[in-house]
Amino acid sequence: MKKGERRKQELLKIAYRMFIEKGYENTSIDEIITEAGIAKGTYYYYFESKEATLEAVIDMMIEEEVGRAKEVLAASMPVPRKLVSVIYSLRPVQDEQVIAKALDAKENIVMHEKTNRRIVEEAVPLLTEVVKEGISQEIFNCTNIEERVKMLLIMSQQMFDDGIFTDRDVEVYVDMVEKALGAKSGTMSFIVELIGRPPRWGEK
């Protein structure tokens, strides 16, 4: 009743790492169990299926990410920065695997999409809070907050996911964020510094 939970976490961590490194489709159960040093049956004692493992891995990631987001949420910080920080905190920290993942995004569609959908679900309430704070401070001015936040998240994912964007992409993104929330022009332009003068990571 204790050991079991530990083992499950262990397997989850291995699966998480391998899914990110090699992609969900390209990781076989056999590889996972070899890495973990256990038998097939043991694996299936803990997980119903490979897909169930993916869901559990995603749960794990989301939990972690939402945790970070909530810390940011609690921090004292200008609202616009808080908004962006929350959005930014909502993606997997893959330590050094960032590059690997970047390549993966195209090779790991299923995991990538499932994660993104979950993030939207989980993040909407958090961001709604921030936007409300902004409205009460008259920094933002809009209705239909949840729907706007959702759009924002979609745009942000598009933005950050491929990691390939130009100055002009960022410019448009900033403009859209401001307009989505009814913020004065310039309110969000700090994003440009935050993302960093993009040294043109790809072409486009």
Add this chain to the structure above:
Amino acid sequence: MKKGERRKQELLKIAYRMFIEKGYENTSIDEIITEAGIAKGTYYYYFESKEATLEAVIDMMIEEEVGRAKEVLAASMPVPRKLVSVIYSLRPVQDEQVIAKALDAKENIVMHEKTNRRIVEEAVPLLTEVVKEGISQEIFNCTNIEERVKMLLIMSQQMFDDGIFTDRDVEVYVDMVEKALGAKSGTMSFIVELIGRPPRWGEK
């Protein structure tokens, strides 16, 4: 040198239908060849792999969709309507399977995402044209057109894909489209009628 091409098209059509009906992952090569009445080897004479078939199917769909979009583009129509019509024409016509596909969207992530990515690629130049037309008519007013169009497409896909949206979703969408392009408020509000008073297809 002739028969071959016909057969390939035939297989493509079968694959297309089955992928849409049952999803890419849930369709086996064996099912395709049974349906087509051919042997394994014949199939692999025409397609390198299952994934290659998917790519070919997507090419086929895109070609069709872009074809429709170009017709709309050539038609005489107010620019805002043309814009929306082009966006709207950019999705598979699955005859009666529309519902099936809607269900599928969740079960067919790979095909769905690959298609969406390709659509963005192909559609940006088309929509850019429309927006330019709009700018010259002083209906729209913006720079960085391509980047804005891309954002628009992303938002639109999000909007139309799940087919589940509320009045407020539409309201926000319309507002965002207008602001993205620097159109006067109300310019795009005909979208509401076009999409139709949504009778709340789902919850949310």
Add this chain to the structure above:
DNA sequence: AAAAAAATTCGACTAAAAGTCGAAAAATTA
């Protein structure tokens, strides 16, 4: 502590599906 019950582990086995290959048949070309 011994017995009983429950939880965990094992790995050989099954099933499904993708992909290979050499040889046969059909169509084209010389």
Add this chain to the structure above:
DNA sequence: TAATTTTTCGACTTTTAGTCGAATTTTTTT
């Protein structure tokens, strides 16, 4: 019609997810 090329066949291989009953270990009960 002979030679060459294209197309077709299907048995076979390989990979991978998932099953299952039995064995082992751990926990609970008596």
